[in-house]
Amino acid sequence: MYMPAHFASKDFANIGRMITLCPLALLIGPDADGQSFGSHLPLNLLDESSARSGCDILLEGHMARANPHWGWLAGLHAQGKDVMAVFSGPGAYVSPRHYDSQLAVPTWNYAAVHVYGELELIDDAQAKDALLKRLIAQHEPGYAAQWRDLPDDFQAKMLGAIVGFRLHIRRWEGKFKLSQNRSAVERGRIRDAMLAGSAAEQDIGAWMAHLGL
Numbered sequence: 001m002y003m004p005a006h007f008a009s010k011d012f013a014n015i016g017r018m019i020t021l022c023p024l025a026l027l028i029g030p031d032a033d034g035q036s037f038g039s040h041l042p043l044n045l046l047d048e049s050s051a052r053s054g055c056d057i058l059l060e061g062h063m064a065r066a067n068p069h070w071g072w073l074a075g076l077h078a079q080g081k082d083v084m085a086v087f088s089g090p091g092a093y094v095s096p097r098h099y100d101s102q103l104a105v106p107t108w109n110y111a112a113v114h115v116y117g118e119l120e121l122i123d124d125a126q127a128k129d130a131l132l133k134r135l136i137a138q139h140e141p142g143y144a145a146q147w148r149d150l151p152d153d154f155q156a157k158m159l160g161a162i163v164g165f166r167l168h169i170r171r172w173e174g175k176f177k178l179s180q181n182r183s184a185v186e187r188g189r190i191r192d193a194m195l196a197g198s199a200a201e202q203d204i205g206a207w208m209a210h211l212g213l
Contacts, residue, residue: 001114001173006181009174012057014211018089018113018174019045019059023138025085027061029073029119039069043085043167044135057169059085059115060122060131062162070163073119083167087113090203094179098189109178109190109204116171122164125156131164178208187213 009015019025023042031037046058063070073083089111096104122128136144147155179187191213194205 001112001175003173003175004181007175007177009176012172014176015113015115015172015174016045017210018111019043019087022087022089025059025061025087027063027069027073028084028086029069029076029081031068031072037069037072039063039067042135042139043087044138046134046166056117057115057172059167059169060134060165061167062122062128062131062135062164065161065163070121070165073165074121077118082116082170083119085115085167087115089113089176090200090207092194092197092201092204094190095193098193099182099186109194111174111176111178111204111207113175114173115167115169117167117169120166120168122166125159128159128162128164129155132159176207176211178204178211178213180213 023044025041025043027039027041027043029037041061041063043059043061046060076083091108091110094107094109096106122131132147133144136147150158179190182190187208191205191208194201194208196202197205
């Protein structure tokens with residue numbers, strides 16, 4: 001994506017934080033005719049520490065077996081092509097009233113992460129069960145007991161209706177457009193206004209505070 005240097009994040013800890021806070025990804029890859037196709041799926045970051053050790057950074061998720069996208073994406077590896085996943089973070093309007101000069105226009109602050117890598121399918125029932133339990137642990141640990149107590153035939157039916165996958169991240173981009181191109185005084189006004197605003201604005205303000213802006 002278009003990446004002015006002052007908006008680029010070099011620290012994978014911030015990338016991992018945003019994936020964890022905003023896990024719904026748009027998984028993009030071509031369909032059978034080579035046309036763009038997207039699936040909206042929650043993805044779970046398995047081990048962000050691998051970014052520091054030189055090993056693969058792994059995301060995992062699943063999609064409905066009825067969705068043909070998994071089959072198309074699985075074929076990309078043989079073609080030497082990567083899958084792309086887009087994570088959209090918070091975004092908010094920025095008024096020019098926060099700037100010192102009247103010669104100013106509005107803008108939009110936002111955070112976005114793009115990751116690229118190889119898709120590995122997971123279709124073994126036990127492996128998919130483990131994948132779902134990790135997803136449950138991330139989002140609703142209290143549901144784990146209910147899932148375990150469901151009838152075996154019902155669990156088997158649910159597991160058979162999905163295809164799991166891992167995305168081995170080879171490359172990533174993090175863009176945090178948070179008024180870094182403005183003065184410290186102007187950024188302070190924007191941050192304070194965001195923190196006192198709507199839920200989306202508060203998320204932007206929190207990111208500005210987290211990054212020391």
